[in-house]
Amino acid sequence: MCLAGGALTMASCAQDDLTGEQFGSGVRNSQLVAPSADQISVTPSTDGSQQIIAWPVVDGAGGYHAVLTNVDNGEVVKDTLIDGITFAAQRIEDTNYTLALSVLDNEKLNNKGSEAVTKAFSTFTATYQVIPDGTDLATYFEENAVPDEGLTTMLCYDLQPGGEYTMSKSVDFGNKQVTLRTTSISNHAKLKLTADNVSIKTGTIFALKNLDIDASQSFDPLISLSTPDESIKGTGDYYIVRGALTINGCNITGVNNNLIYDGNKKYCYESVVINNTMAHLTLSSQTNVSGNAVIYFKGGFANTLQVSNSTIWNTGDSDSKYFVQYNNSGRATRAGYNNSNVNFLNCTFYNIAKTGQWANYGGFNGQKCSYFDVERNIFVDCGNKQVIRRILGGRSASSYDVAKTLFNTYMFDGEFESTGGIVENYDVTGNCLETDPGFKDAKNGDFTISGSAQLENKTGDPRWIKTAE
Template sequence: MKNKFKNIALICGVSLMAFAASCSDLDDEIKSSSYDRLFSPTAVEARVQNKTNVRLGWTKVLGADSYVIELFANDSLQFEGSPVTTYNEVTDNPYTITGLDGETKYSARIKAVGEKISESKWTGVFFKTDAEQILQSVPEEDLTAFSVTLRWPAGATATEIILNPGNIRHTVTAAEITAGAATIEDLLSETTYTAKLMNGEKTRGSVNFTTLIDLGGATAIKEGDDLQAILNEAEEGAAFVIMSGEFTLGEYALTKSVSLTGYSSNAKPTIHGRFTVGDATVANLVLNNLILSGATEKMQNNLIETTNAAANLQNVELTGCEIRDFANALVYNNAGSTWGTLKIDNCIIDRILGSGGDGIDFRGGSLSSITVTNTTFSNGFRAFLRCQTTAAVSFTNCTFYRVAIVDNSNNSGLFRTTQNGCSLVVKKCLFYGTGVESNQTGNIGVWARTDIKGSEEYADNYYYNCFNLWGAKYADNHSNVATEANPGFKDPENGDYTLSNEDLIFHQIGDPRWY
């Protein structure tokens, strides 16, 4: 959650007037003048980090040797009573204070101190810490279909655990505090819960987890089973849980709704192949917690493709999947087919080569919507989005690394919508290394072609080291589309896009897995 801070500076101003004086002349005059006290710190900012730490920063005061910081709890710039803590002889700027209480309002005030000159007046700022986070992430071994064991540092005080959905309340016992663990039962299977560890009214930690799958309503597929034969024999709407292993599907013509879910997120099963829909209506294709690979004896073209104008694919969901090594596109409709909704969440999509198509490629037909969240796209794609039909399209909290990198005239950049009824929304996304360094002409690697149509909405996007990104439509003005900043990826060449840029982490830009 983004924290907003109010900054109130109590500053004594000096007015210097000189007719036709240059800025440098004014600077020289200020530096050469004598004052009986230091100026107060300005541009004071409080930035909460790691839930219960705060980084205080300010503009350096000329002539100051150090600073004094006073911290007041449960206070909004009143500075009444005694401070919680005083920090003297501070020379670090910014200065980080650690170990504060969670979900607590604080005020801090700062003054400058120097030799042979009076100290400055105070400048104040207030902020509120986030809820603590002492709950540990939940490993699979602490989950069943109907229960969870939650863990935190042994001995840390807590009074209650609250789980939602369901507003389930568990009173923490003395024994559980000593152990730093509590087991909650009677949960629902295959359900995502949010658990909060409480100490009175304050949150000491929160964690999301998903209970395991109850196989009572689904059919288990084990390593060595014939996946093609199982799908051929399946009834409409059948749900399958793939326990583990690798499966060769090849090019599979889908004629009925199906749901395929990997049982373990720590050991996702792999399916080598792709899905096509021809002269059929398919209500749902749900692929969850799988590795989907186009690497077969002959590299598969597209993960999902409709091949006939009569095809009607009403709902596609890709969740928690790793998708890689397809020759052309992720999804493809060049047959005038009917599509409904396409939803992609929490996926890693890598090496979609784009040798004969674009990444998300709809050339006519009909389409209701594309919604993509919390996903990383990397190392491929000729052009990224090609939407030549009316649809509502949105990308939120996605990371793009070396996308739209095929060097040919069919590379039309990142986003192309050609119908006036389209809407395109791109928010909190991060773009790195897009385009082609050796060829920065035409539409190669651009944000959007000049012929883009429909409504566009962009907010809080960032880019770095991109080639030809602002060619064509945005050649002159792109300031409201994206901001340049180096994300400081940890090891991008090996697929680790962990951020080191504190601003991007603070504002939660890109795929959340990399914060």
């Protein structure tokens, strides 16, 4: 059964067929009642990509109408008629949802359907503590130390949507797993660093999510790694963190120094992930960033670096030498991993390491265990017109088992690294884009694109892809 426009579809679930015996349940000539919100269960699939939504049978029902909505962006994820009692839908981490479930008429039994019952739920990890609006986080964590539970469990501290917070001095979470977040993607809490030497410090799994961070008063790295816990020392004498350092859904302004710095400790993070984030760098001559990198592992390295769906740009009075720099000894096999990854996916970069090099990680160069994936990015005035060459460590794409490139723009001072869609030896797919992306106002942080090739291939940070209504 299909309804107009394909918006509603009939989905059949083998677990419960509301025909035959079930329709003969004896419930006739009745006003049916939908299951309560508490009776509706939501269970993630094993890999977390799907959510299974189920409810108890309503005897005498003619079926059900379910509407699942992503509250954060208003998208209707699923609008479906169901003759069973369960369905599966896409699951996105850190998202708020509502389900509207109604029981349908059963004309054969003369049963009248119900009004919709609404269940609100989210895919956020459970909140550990809510920090009151107006709090200085430095004072808060001095008075409320992260408990030992954080040694093995991620503890999520929620900043209130629209709240305003400060950090008057560095906060060191050490070996405790912490997430600082807002559980609203549309109404971020605001965090302002209020001294010139403030960093957020960690030595384990850590995340910043859905925050607006003003780092303009600090000249220390935004995130700096702590003195490591000796218990995590592993292969190659690396301090190995089995998990991710994550920046997701954040708007960060006034970064005068490194975005991430390892404190010259021999860390190997399993992953460093930057996603759906805007980071406005104002790199300062009052720091040493001109001799190092935006993401700077002086003593160690990140086994996987993934930057996706993000915009990072610099308008400071200084510039970094590199976007990413690792200690040259860093290599996957030296820390017990089979392979490493450097991934840049759907990002917009502007005016970073303009006279320097995009990447410097000598231990990755030319190694079969080094994997690269560079797709649908826009690089403008970055990396001295050698972005993809430096991402691949100065070695040809054929040197690696995995070196994927697709629809990238490498533009420098109005010219392109590529010719005829190819950067010889490095991006050899033949589909490099050689038209100006047409940023609306890059110097003031508006990277809305007007370039036809970039629009057609949906490149750069997706937030800047806007089409006429």
